[in-house]
Amino acid sequence: MEQPPGGRLVSSLLLGPRGCEVTLEREPGLLRWRDPQPPRRGRSSGGENVVPASEIIAVEETEIDKKQCDSGKWQKMSKPHAFTESRPKQLLVYINPYGGKRQGKRIYEQKVAPLFHLASISTDVVITEHANHAKDNLFEVNIYKYDGIVCVGGDGMFSEVMHGLIGRIQKDSGIDQNNPKTPLAQCSIRIGIIPAGSTDCICYATVGIVDPETSALHIIVGDCQPLDVSSIHHNNTFLKYSVSLLGYGFYGDILRDSEKKRWMGPARYDFSGFKTFLSHQYYEGTVSFQPAKGTVGSPRDKESCRTGCRICRQTKQLEEQQKNYGLEHKEVEDEWKVIKGKFLAINAVNMSCACPRSPKGLSPAAHLADGSADLILVRKCSRFNFLRYLVRHTNQDDQFDFPFVDVYRVKRFQFMSKQLEDNESDIKDVGKKRFGQFCSDHPACCCNLANSTWNCDGETLDSSAVEVKVRCQLVKLFARGIENYKDETAYNSSSNELLS
Numbered sequence: 329m330e331q332p333p334g335g336r337l338v339s340s341l342l343l344g345p346r347g348c349e350v351t352l353e354r355e356p357g358l359l360r361w362r363d364p365q366p367p368r369r370g371r372s373s374g375g376e377n378v379v380p381a382s383e384i385i386a387v388e389e390t391e392i393d394k395k396q397c398d399s400g401k402w403q404k405m406s407k408p409h410a411f412t413e414s415r416p417k418q419l420l421v422y423i424n425p426y427g428g429k430r431q432g433k434r435i436y437e438q439k440v441a442p443l444f445h446l447a448s449i450s451t452d453v454v455i456t457e458h459a460n461h462a463k464d465n466l467f468e469v470n471i472y473k474y475d476g477i478v479c480v481g482g483d484g485m486f487s488e489v490m491h492g493l494i495g496r497i498q499k500d501s502g503i504d505q506n507n508p509k510t511p512l513a514q515c516s517i518r519i520g521i522i523p524a525g526s527t528d529c530i531c532y533a534t535v536g537i538v539d540p541e542t543s544a545l546h547i548i549v550g551d552c553q554p555l556d557v558s559s560i561h562h563n564n565t566f567l568k569y570s571v572s573l574l575g576y577g578f579y580g581d582i583l584r585d586s587e588k589k590r591w592m593g594p595a596r597y598d599f600s601g602f603k604t605f606l607s608h609q610y611y612e613g614t615v616s617f618q619p620a621k622g623t624v625g626s627p628r629d630k631e632s633c634r635t636g637c638r639i640c641r642q643t644k645q646l647e648e649q650q651k652n653y654g655l656e657h658k659e660v661e662d663e664w665k666v667i668k669g670k671f672l673a674i675n676a677v678n679m680s681c682a683c684p685r686s687p688k689g690l691s692p693a694a695h696l697a698d699g700s701a702d703l704i705l706v707r708k709c710s711r712f713n714f715l716r717y718l719v720r721h722t723n724q725d726d727q728f729d730f731p732f733v734d735v736y737r738v739k740r741f742q743f744m745s746k747q748l749e750d751n752e753s754d755i756k757d758v759g760k761k762r763f764g765q766f767c768s769d770h771p772a773c774c775c776n777l778a779n780s781t782w783n784c785d786g787e788t789l790d791s792s793a794v795e796v797k798v799r800c801q802l803v804k805l806f807a808r809g810i811e812n813y814k815d816e817t818a819y820n821s822s823s824n825e826l827l828s
């Protein structure tokens with residue numbers, strides 16, 4: 329390449345049989361060329377292509393002019409691939425061969441492995457043989473020799489890998505996960521998700537599309553998206569972590585029913601969803617929460633979390649300032665709001681939970697990395713009203729604009745079912761006998777004292793009482809959030825896909 333004044337390198341590029349001029353601008357590192365053919369009508373870019381150098385996957389020479397080579401003017405480069413410091417060189421890959429439509433292995437081998445090879449990334453691949461294989465394995469291997477862990481599967485598989493990684497880091501840092509008050513050690517090893525599951529909500533909500541190649545490219549270019557994680561405890565015992573949905577009632581019941589129908593594949597959620605909707609079960613209990621004070625946004629905002637999100641950035645800065653002033657434990661004294669009631673659903677979401685089924689998700693303005701969760705309380709209402717609420721997850725109308733739906737942005741919350749509350753008070757009341765699932769005071773009244781289960785990122789969790797705390801940006805993903813399209817020349821305008 330020649331270097332004319334102005335920090336621009338200029339060379340010629342052969343695209344098929346036609347040649348064109350290609351320039352590389354040092355600042356801000358953009359590679360530009362014009363299509364050799366005249367621009368198509370209606371194409372605003374006028375046939376110009378722009379690719380940031382940081383997003384070039386690999387450069388390969390197809391043929392070298394022998395004469396130039398011998399003259400010493402040309403030197404054959406070894407295959408250059410690392411264009412930025414943050415790119416991974418060695419990855420540990422876990423494939424769930426049974427997730428979603430059971431295509432994980434094929435997707436990895438046909439769509440992802442060739443791209444990793446092109447980018448000169450070396451991999452150790454583990455095809456899981458049973459549930460918890462990946463999680464257990466992460467406690468045994470030397471994770472520190474890897475630049476990232478990749479999971480090929482759905483939200484459940486991601487959850488397994490995340491539990492393994494967080495657990496391992498805490499173990500190595502001497503931190504007891506059972507203490508809900510202990511600050512956790514952050515995980516600097518990034519996790520990549522190659523979607524091959526049934527809902528793939530974590531991939532959709534952090535990338536904007538469920539597409540294995542796009543996710544592979546985000547891994548290769550070394551993107552980094554921090555993610556909030558909620559820790560769930562009961563009686564000083566650690567239960568689970570959650571990054572997408574922690575739901576009691578409707579989504580817990582769907583999951584409990586659908587787990588028996590795994591053989592149906594992703595269709596099990598439609599079947600169990602319909603059945604759970606008809607059952608119209610409500611649950612009594614008490615929800616207590618601390619409203620998030622240190623965050624900038626609100627769950628009723630019109631603005632969503634997007635790449636480089638201002639709200640996530642500002643909240644993190646605020647948290648760091650508080651830490652510097654020694655105020656990080658101040659929230660313990662913050663006031664608790666208590667709500668007793670009958671609920672069809674209690675949903676706590678750390679992110680929008682957007683997925684192909686619901687493109688704006690359960691809480692469209694929730695943020696990936698703002699240290700808070702949106703707590704959505706759907707009180708007992710008619711079946712018709714509940715259906716109206718559900719349908720609004722699929723259209724542009726506001727799903728929080730109902731008198732029976734409340735939404736709060738929280739840092740911590742607790743839930744206790746009425747059954748457990750009653751049991752706890754009955755321990756003192758020794759003479760009283762319980763009548764199974766029904767109200768002991770009025771056996772004929774059929775008060776609903778049954779318990780639901782929690783849907784924790786698509787895994788069931790049975791606990792009638794939980795204590796939940798959001799851990800700001802505990803893990804990092806190979807992703808960059810959902811992008812806004814401003815520059816049509818750099819990206820394919822019809823999807824979120826990166827150019828390769």
Ligand SMILES: Nc1ncnc2c1ncn2[C@@H]1O[C@H](COP(=O)(O)OP(=O)(O)OP(=O)(O)O)[C@@H](O)[C@H]1O
Nearest residue numbers: 427428456457458481482483484485525526527528
């Ligand atoms: N080899 C295996 N055999 C059986 N179960 C496995 C195996 N490997 C992983 N699992 C478990 O399968 C569960 C579901 O996997 P995964 O999340 O990939 O698919 P899914 O449930 O269809 O998708 P989604 O979670 O997006 O709805 C995970 O909880 C994981 O622990």
Ligand SMILES: CCCCCCCCCCCCC/C=C/[C@@H](O)[C@H](CO)NC(=O)CCCCC
Nearest residue numbers: 483527529572573597601681686718721785786
């Ligand atoms: C008449 C039309 C009504 C349509 C209603 C559609 C509402 C869809 C909301 C979808 C919300 C998904 C929340 C994501 C949860 C994931 O962590 C979890 C694991 O993958 N998936 C499920 O539990 C699977 C949950 C599947 C629910 C159907």
Ligand SMILES: [Ca+2]
Nearest residue numbers: 556678695700
């Ligand atoms: Ca959040």
